[in-house]
Amino acid sequence: EAQVTQNPRYLITVTGKKLTVTCSQNMNHEYMSWYRQDPGLGLRQIYYSMNVEVTDKGDVPEGYKVSRKEKRNFPLILESPSPNQTSLYFCASSSGLAQFFGPGTRLTVL
Amino acid sequence: DQQVKQNSPSLSVQEGRISILNCDYTNSMFDYFLWYKKYPAEGPTFLISISSIKDKNEDGRFTVFLNKSAKHLSLHIVPSQPGDSAVYFCAATPNSGNTPLVFGKGTRLSVIA
Numbered sequence: 001e002a003q004v005t006q007n008p009r010y011l012i013t014v015t016g017k018k019l020t021v022t023c024s025q026n027m028n029h030e031y032m033s034w035y036r037q038d039p040g041l042g043l044r045q046i047y048y049s050m051n052v053e054v055t056d057k058g059d060v061p062e063g064y065k066v067s068r069k070e071k072r073n074f075p076l077i078l079e080s081p082s083p084n085q086t087s088l089y090f091c092a093s094s095s096g097l098a099q100f101f102g103p104g105t106r107l108t109v110l
Numbered sequence: 111d112q113q114v115k116q117n118s119p120s121l122s123v124q125e126g127r128i129s130i131l132n133c134d135y136t137n138s139m140f141d142y143f144l145w146y147k148k149y150p151a152e153g154p155t156f157l158i159s160i161s162s163i164k165d166k167n168e169d170g171r172f173t174v175f176l177n178k179s180a181k182h183l184s185l186h187i188v189p190s191q192p193g194d195s196a197v198y199f200c201a202a203t204p205n206s207g208n209t210p211l212v213f214g215k216g217t218r219l220s221v222i223a
Contacts, residue, residue: 041215090154092153097203098144103151103152
């Protein structure tokens with residue numbers, strides 16, 4: 001089944017404790033992206049990647065890092081999480097116009 | 111500055127009637143527009159798209175209309191069903207492939223039985 005998977009689905013952590021949210025797609029898509037969804041703000045792009053070893057900042061990249069060492073994986077790294085990064089995070093991939101989204105990761109930073 | 115605007119945070123419609131969700135954009139470079147549907151605890155799912163060379167695209171109960179001169183698009187759902195209750199996001203992009211999408215804030219549609 002073609003899909004985008006994210007892990008973990010839920011995470012509660014404390015300020016400053018480094019964490020990684022993994023994203024993997026099995027559709028051989030070149031493009032991958034991370035978004036965060038916050039109440040009243042919709043979906044905002046954090047980082048995106050056009051291909052392996054190519055990443056670019058989106059609209060809200062501060063406090064996040066990404067890497068794209070292989071085509072299928074695009075992890076999101078929070079080196080020192082803060083409470084304002086409490087949010088619902090979505091990974092997406094595409095090979096054309098429409099992006100396919102993962103199920104989301106709900107992150108709470110205390 | 112918000113480039114894609116969905117000015118109605120919510121909409122309630124009776125089952126069987128038409129649902130009309132609206133979206134406005136400001137960036138004249140946008141040439142492709144998409145609608146996504148999102149249920150709670152799930153990721154957004156692609157619904158329908160339209161390019162700027164068309165003014166209408168239809169897929170079953172879903173039709174998207176584009177008025178490029180007004181920088182306005184709308185999603186029509188006919189007839190509305192309770193399973194259509196979800197948050198709908200409008201998105202736009204300048205190119206047809208592998209480029210960032212700019213999303214609106216979403217409209218929550220409630221279809222009442």
